[in-house]
Amino acid sequence: MKIIQRVQVFQVLTENSKNALKEQFLSRKRQLEKECGQLQFEMKKMEKTKKFAVSDVRFYFEREIKSREEKIKWLEYQLEQLEQLPIGSEIKDGELEAVAEIGVGDSWDKIVNGKSIVVKDGIIVEIREG
Secondary structure, eight states, X not given: OEEEEEXXXXXXXXXXXXXXXXXXXXXXXXXXXXXXXXXXXXXHHHHHHTSSOHHHHHHHHHHHHHHHHHHHHHHHHHHHHHHHSOTTOEXXXXXXXXXXXXXXXXXHHHHHHOEEEEEETTEEEEEEOO
């Protein structure tokens, strides 16, 4: 019988992967900051048109800006945590689904605990059994 099983993917932190992650976080942070500036510009523009109530316009745009600012704070926290991690640390990089063959006599604990894949600089270095 075949079943679908979740597989954890871990990444071994190297100088290259650490720098790549840092750049991803910084890039996303810059994008969010740019969006905040654009939203502030759009808010002022809409307030001047007077097509909508100023309070409604402010409420909508401030909510959107606050959402992005919270994401920026989360990215800053992730950057701080990344800086503290030593090279060689394993970090969770996601999860995927795989088809697993099971049969009578198999260890249920191994199936439930699943497998995990360890990746280092884009290369699979280990497949762990549950």
